[in-house]
Amino acid sequence: MDALTTVQLPGVPKFSSGKVREIFDLGDELLIVATDRISAFDCVLPTGIPDKGKVLTALSVFWFRFLEDLTEHHLITADVEEFPPSLRQFRDLLDGRSMLVRKAERIDVECVVRGYLAGSGWREYKSSGSVCGILLPEGLREADRLPEPIFTPATKASSGHDENITFGRVADMVGEELAEKLRDRSIALYEKARRYAEERG
Structure with missing residues (x-):
């Protein structure tokens, strides 16, 4: 095949x-x-x-x-x-x-929600203690569960590397109202999917 x-x-x-x-x-x-x-x-x-x-x-x-x-x-x-x-x-x-x-109008923001400290979030945390401008508790280890899910948006690159950005930058790109809607809806989607996955091991 x-x-x-x-x-x-x-x-x-x-x-x-x-x-x-x-x-x-x-x-x-x-x-x-x-x-x-x-x-x-x-x-x-x-x-x-x-x-x-x-x-x-x-x-x-x-x-x-x-x-x-x-x-x-x-x-x-x-x-x-x-x-x-x-x-x-x-x-x-x-x-x-x-x-x-x-067909829909694309919003050039990748809406990432993190419930665990891993990947690029872990690398950013090690160097700054924060992820996408969100200050996190000290002493977290790689793959630790976060106290609550966080919205960590990124640029949406069609080729090359996506870049983590702050909520403030998202608001500058799309306006405060839409940025809040993206954040709140993304976290709600994450929470429902997380509960579904957790119930199944």
């Missing part, structure tokens, strides 16, 4: 290519196709993992459906039988790894 690392749909215009996903323009809608590419530490690795895109899509669809009572989302369907007729010829390629979505 070969990994699918590139996707071409002849006759369907490509909107953009991300680190892992390819996006095609269908007019009022977009088709998001998850490839089997691997992105680690903001770098795309040269080999893929067969069917990784199908796993990513199944996870995305689950969480969109599970969390839709807290926020609107762009997902219309992941069922290829419900895709536009023009895509039927690509059914075998798209099945299980693609989502038909509504």
Whole structure:
């Protein structure tokens, strides 16, 4: 079984290519196709993992459906039988790894919520005692659970490295009201997902 690392749909215009996903323009809608590419530490690795895109899509669809009572989302369907007729010829390629979505205005902020001190948050904490401008208690160790979840946004880079930013910078970018909405909704989504995962070990 070969990994699918590139996707071409002849006759369907490509909107953009991300680190892992390819996006095609269908007019009022977009088709998001998850490839089997691997992105680690903001770098795309040269080999893929067969069917990784199908796993990513199944996870995305689950969480969109599970969390839709807290926020609107762009997902219309992941069922290829419900895709536009023009895509039927690509059914075998798209099945299980693609989502038909509504076009929406993108906000160039990656909304990250941390419940544990790890990754870039841990590195920032070691050097400054804070993460994204949020001062944390002294003496925390890597992977410690935080007293409460924190909103640690980042820039959303289409290539290269995402950069952690402060809430104040988000407010400067999108306005205070939208920044607060992004923060509060992100934490609510995290809390619901955390409870679900905790109940299942």
